[in-house]
Amino acid sequence: xxxxxxxxxxxxGQSGQWLLQGVITTLEISVLAWLLAGALxxxxxxxxxxxxxxxxxxxxxxxxxxxxxxxxxxxxxxxFAVPPLxxxxxxxxxxxxxxxFWAGMFALGVxxxxxxxxxxxxxxxxxxxxxxxxxxxxxxxxxxxxxFVIIPIALRLIIPPLTNESLNLLKNSSVAxxxxxxxxxxxxxxIETYTAKAFEALTAGTVIYLALCLSIxxxxxxVERRFAIPGLIARVARPEH
Amino acid sequence: xxxxxxxxxxYGSLHVLREINLRIAKGEVVVVCGPSGSGKSTLIRCINxxxxxxxxxxxxxxxxxxxxxxxxxxxxxxxGFVFQQFNLYPHLxxxxxxxxxxxxxxxxxxxxxxxxxxxxxxxVGIPDKSNAYPANLSGGxxxxxxxxxxxxxxxxxxxxxxxTSALDPEMINEVLEVMTGLAxxxxxxxxxxxxxxxARRVAHRVLFMxxxxxxxxxxxxxxxxxxxxxxTRQFLSKILSH
Ligand SMILES: Nc1ncnc2c1ncn2[C@@H]1O[C@H](COP(=O)(O)OP(=O)(O)O)[C@@H](O)[C@H]1O
Ligand SMILES: [Mg+2]
Numbered sequence: 001x002x003x004x005x006x007x008x009x010x011x012x013g014q015s016g017q018w019l020l021q022g023v024i025t026t027l028e029i030s031v032l033a034w035l036l037a038g039a040l041x042x043x044x045x046x047x048x049x050x051x052x053x054x055x056x057x058x059x060x061x062x063x064x065x066x067x068x069x070x071x072x073x074x075x076x077x078x079x080f081a082v083p084p085l086x087x088x089x090x091x092x093x094x095x096x097x098x099x100x101f102w103a104g105m106f107a108l109g110v111x112x113x114x115x116x117x118x119x120x121x122x123x124x125x126x127x128x129x130x131x132x133x134x135x136x137x138x139x140x141x142x143x144x145x146x147x148f149v150i151i152p153i154a155l156r157l158i159i160p161p162l163t164n165e166s167l168n169l170l171k172n173s174s175v176a177x178x179x180x181x182x183x184x185x186x187x188x189x190x191i192e193t194y195t196a197k198a199f200e201a202l203t204a205g206t207v208i209y210l211a212l213c214l215s216i217x218x219x220x221x222x223v224e225r226r227f228a229i230p231g232l233i234a235r236v237a238r239p240e241h
Numbered sequence: 242x243x244x245x246x247x248x249x250x251x252y253g254s255l256h257v258l259r260e261i262n263l264r265i266a267k268g269e270v271v272v273v274c275g276p277s278g279s280g281k282s283t284l285i286r287c288i289n290x291x292x293x294x295x296x297x298x299x300x301x302x303x304x305x306x307x308x309x310x311x312x313x314x315x316x317x318x319x320x321g322f323v324f325q326q327f328n329l330y331p332h333l334x335x336x337x338x339x340x341x342x343x344x345x346x347x348x349x350x351x352x353x354x355x356x357x358x359x360x361x362x363x364x365v366g367i368p369d370k371s372n373a374y375p376a377n378l379s380g381g382x383x384x385x386x387x388x389x390x391x392x393x394x395x396x397x398x399x400x401x402x403x404x405t406s407a408l409d410p411e412m413i414n415e416v417l418e419v420m421t422g423l424a425x426x427x428x429x430x431x432x433x434x435x436x437x438x439x440a441r442r443v444a445h446r447v448l449f450m451x452x453x454x455x456x457x458x459x460x461x462x463x464x465x466x467x468x469x470x471x472x473t474r475q476f477l478s479k480i481l482s483h
Contacts, residue, residue, distance in 0.1 A: 133291055134328035134387075138342035138394055139318030148341055149330050156332060229331045231376020 009195040010204050022187030023208060029105050029183060030173045034166060036109030041116025042155075046146055048117070049124045059117070066114035071175050074111050079103035079179040104176035112169045119161045123154035156229050163220040167213050174209075184208060242267045242398060242429050243288055248297035250283060250453075257283050258294070259453040267397075270430045272440040272461075275450035276476060281433040284450065285400045288431065289320040302397065318346050321391030321399040325406050327383040329375035335362065335386050336371040339393045347394065354393070361389040365419050381412030385419055392423075399423065401432040435480055441465060449473045 009015055040062075047059035066074070079100055083091050094102065127150060135145035155162075174185040188205035192198045243265040250258040257280045265271055273281050286292040287299060290306055290313060299306045301316060330338050339358035343349040349357070362368045365385040367378075375383055384404055391399060401420065405413040417439050424430055424443045434440070440447050440461055447464040449457040449472075457464070457473045468474050 128326070128328075130324055130326055130328050131330075134322070134324055135330075137289055137291065137317055137320070137322035138390065139314045139346035140342060141314060144345050148345065152332050153330070227332075229376070230374035231331060 003199070005200065006195075006197055007200055009191065009197045009200055013194070015191045015195070015201075018187040018190055019184070019204060019208070021182065022184035022205075023212075025101075025182055025186075026170070026173050026184040026212070029101060029108065029176060029181060030170045032105045033108035033112065033173065034169055036105070037112035037116050037169060040110065040113030041120050042151060044113070045117040045120030045154075046124065046151060048121045050142065063114045063117045066111050067118075069111075071107065071111050071172055072178060074107035075104055075175055075179050078107045100176070100179045100181050104173075104179055104181045108169065108173055108176065112165065112172070115165055115168070116162070119158050119165055120151075120154060122161075123158035124150055126157060127153055153229065156227050159220060159224040159227075163217055166216055166220065170212060170216065171209065242269070242302060243431070244300040245287075246298045246300070248287065248294050248299060250287065250292065250294045250296075257453050258287070261297070261455060263448075263455065265429065265431060267429055268427045269445050270424045270428075270432070270443055271446050271448060272444040273431065273433045273448045273450060274435055274437075274440070274476070274480075275448075275456075279450040280453040281450055282402050285322075285402055285431050285433060288398070288400060289317050289322055291322075314346060318342075318394050319397045321388075321394060321396035323384070323387050323391055323399065323401045323404050325403040327375070327380070327387045327407070329383055329386055329390070331375050334372050334374055335367075335378070338375070338386060339390050342390070343393050357393055358389070361392050362386075364392075364422075365389045366415065379412060380408045381415045384408065384412075384416045388416070388419055388423075398429045398431070401430065401434065403433050403435075405434065405436060437465070437477075437481060449476065451476075 010019070044059040044062050047055045048063070050056060082103070083094060083099060086094070131153070132145055132150055135149045136142070140148070173183055176183055177186040177189065180186070184205055188201045191201040191204075195201065243263070245261045245263040248258055248261040249256070261284065273284065275281055283292055287294055287306075288301065294306075302319070304311065304316075306316070329335075330341070333341065336355060336358050339361060340351065340354035343354040343357065344351060359368070359371065362371055365388055367382055367385060370378060370382065370386070375386065378386065384407075388399075388404075404420070405416050408416065413436070417436060420430070420432065420439070421443050432439075432444070444461050446458060447461050448455050449464070449468075449470075451472055457468060457470050464473075465477065468477060
């Protein structure tokens with residue numbers, strides 16, 4: 001083996017700064033996309049369970065359309081295909097303000113929103129219909145029943161699959177490098193190009209992704225404990241006998 | 242208070258309510274009994290329009306439910322509904338279960354809603370449970386909270402769908418006592434139940450349903466002692482024999 005390890009490439013020159021910027025961009029794009037995905041997922045997931053067929057069809061269309069096209073294609077679509085359709089001033093503004101970031105964020109959020117949607121729908125459908133009827137019976141509107149009863153219960157039930165989907169979103173943010181968003185994977189590739197130390201650069205990237213994912217999983221576990229529905233956890237932990 | 246006029250309802254091709262005619266006066270307590278699948282739940286679920294009907298008309302407080310301008314929220318706010326499975330909100334405390342609808346529907350302030358909640362919990366005999374979560378209560382306590390939650394909206398009518406059927410036997414009485422108290426205070430009540438002791442003591446009228454029809458109705462005395470129809474007799478002998 002003639003390859004010579006040189007880990008110092010990770011902190012000499014500009015590498016350290018590149019990595020840091022990569023992490024920040026990855027977090028920025030992921031957090032914004034997560035919020036967008038959460039909003040779209042809750043909205044469309046809830047709509048799919050409502051007794052109003054037109055809204056159900058609309059939400060189903062969104063989910064099937066977005067989750068059945070590869071994320072990479074969406075990134076290209078939002079970056080290359082959509083901007084030319086916009087008015088010229090807006091195009092100019094976008095390209096001066098990181099159009100690739102917004103296109104990437106949008107693609108990521110909309111794509112994962114469709115996947116969140118399915119998780120949220122299954123959560124809502126696991127709640128008995130009479131729970132909803134009980135809320136309606138007290139005079140709440142359908143929207144209020146969802147807002148104060150159905151969705152809060154569903155969100156608490158789906159934290160484990162939601163964690164999984166959130167990790168997928170973070171990892172998929174690396175696809176944005178293809179439209180030159182300077183996120184973490186992009187930066188590790190840059191270090192590799194400048195130093196020709198692929199192993200070190202990619203190891204650094206891997207370790208950072210791992211650390212980010214483990215942190216998210218840890219935070220979600222705390223959230224799950226904090227918001228656990230009393231009785232549900234206890235019942236799982238301590239079977240009756 | 243409630244009037245059914247030639248009410249018919251189908252689920253697909255299943256004719257679940259057949260030509261129902263019924264009047265329930267203010268302050269009246271009506272017990273509905275009958276075999277499983279006879280349409281009892283459907284009957285009372287039509288009163289707050291959890292179920293639509295296909296023919297006939299139902300009036301609540303003089304207002305026809307088929308009226309397209311009917312304010313469904315206002316209707317439901319006036320009608321308390323207690324389910325067999327309690328259906329409390331598991332993520333909220335007992336107090337929050339009671340204050341949610343008054344605050345969101347009646348726009349009562351939090352302080353006032355909490356004061357009403359405290360009074361109602363006192364009335365159903367569990368004043369010390371307002372910070373507990375539903376899962377930490379016994380079935381009987383949960384059903385009493387469910388009754389209190391319905392009462393928090395200060396309804397004019399209370400509907401009960403087999404409120405004690407999901408309870409262990411030793412908890413049935415605590416719930417029936419609360420219901421008896423309500424009846425004594427003059428609440429208009431429609432109760433689907435097989436608790437015939439409760440029917441004898443509290444009901445003004447007992448209805449017997451079978452296959453979507455009201456087969457027999459009468460004051461408890463006559464209903465239990467001289468039932469007219471053989472089907473009623475058969476049903477009563479089954480449920481009274483144990
Ligand atoms: N949502 C529904 N869809 C189709 N059939 C139903 C539905 N709800 C009830 N039914 C049927 O209607 C009949 C009456 O039901 P129900 O009113 O619940 O009877 P009961 O309360 O007397 O047991 C039953 O045959 C039941 O299977
Ligand atoms: Mg029933």
